[in-house]
Every structure is written in structure tokens, then in C-alpha cells.
Amino acid sequence: MAKRKEKNENSYHFLSTTSDNYNQVQGWPEWKQSIVISSTTASTGRFIETKSNQKSEK
């Protein structure tokens, strides 16, 4: 007795899903490598107190 061939629905869906994933991979942005750079500078200053010394003559 000959076996009857049946359509395999699961295989069909599997191929479709694979195709969708492939398109998503193609749409990913290009990888860019960035580096973090810190540049510093120094700041100084000096404070003074202004004093006055007054004498009154009598």
C-alpha cells in the first residue's frame, strides 16, 4: 500500500521566519567604535585682604 504524501505546514512557516530574521540583520546599524577621552587643565588663584590703618591726629 502506497503512503500518501502530506504537505508539511511547519516547514513552510520555519522558512518564512528565517527569511524575516535575515532581513532584520541586514537592517542593523553599522558598528562604530568610540573611545572616551578626558582632557584636564588646572586652575589656580590667590586671595588677598585689603587692610587700612588709619590714625587720627588730635
Add this chain to the structure above:
Amino acid sequence: MAATHQFSESNLVGEVVQDGITNLNLGSIDDHELNTTTYPITRGNASFEKYIRAKFSSTFTEISNMKFWRSDVLGYKTGETLKAAANVTFATPSDTANADSNIPLTSGTSLAIQSAAGTTTITAPGYTKYIRLQLQTTVGTPSGAMFQKTLCFQYDEI
């Protein structure tokens, strides 16, 4: 090829630009790289404002995530505070105390710096917007040298 970064300061009414400055000394004159002994700040007064920018040159693809803050941990003398404002327009520097905020002390709270065009990225050689700095004191600030401050400009480069 990497970008070249410089600090730049502008002074006087004519916005005279000085690139490649080596310090941000604060004092009682509107000038870059000033001598702090010659131009001290009388306590109770403020320093002249400094208008500084970052300058990027050489070859690069993109500069982004630009940050500015004070990165040392030496603190302040009594009554002393360093004020900072980001992305401001140049004006003739003044020694009248302004209303800017205290400069951030951590990377996480740093000032976000924009390009001269007001965007968050730089893709061609040029400047950022200005950062304004001013040191303010009170009559209780002790005379003598302030703690040296380290000011950090950090960025990502592609």
C-alpha cells in the same frame, strides 16, 4: 587619525581668542593664563569671568557626549565657590558676581556641552559653545592661594 583637543579662552570686548591655553587661572584681570600673584582677588569680590571653549581639530568622524566638571577633591577655602554655566553666548567678561550655579563635582552631574551650532555632536573641526567660569569669595575667605582645581572636559570620539 584622532581629533586634537585644546582649551580655548576669549577675552576683552573684542572677543579676542586664544587657543591652546595651558591653564585657567582666575584673577582680577580679564586675560588668559594670568599670573595669580600679580592679579589676586580681593576677598569679598569675584574674579573676572572666563569664557572658555573646547576646540577640535585634525581628522575625526564624530565627537559626542561632551561633559565638563571639576574633577579634583580638594574642596574650597571658606566662603569660596567656583561658578559655571554651559552653552552661553560670549559677553565682555565682568568681575561683578554673577548668578551662575556651582560647578558640578562629579561626572554624573557634569555640564552637557554643545557644539557651536547647538547640537550634541561635532563632525568637523571647530569649537563648542562657551562655558563661563567665575570664582566668588566672601569677606571670610582667608588670604593666600586657593586650592588648585582640576577641570575636566570629557568626550567620546569615533
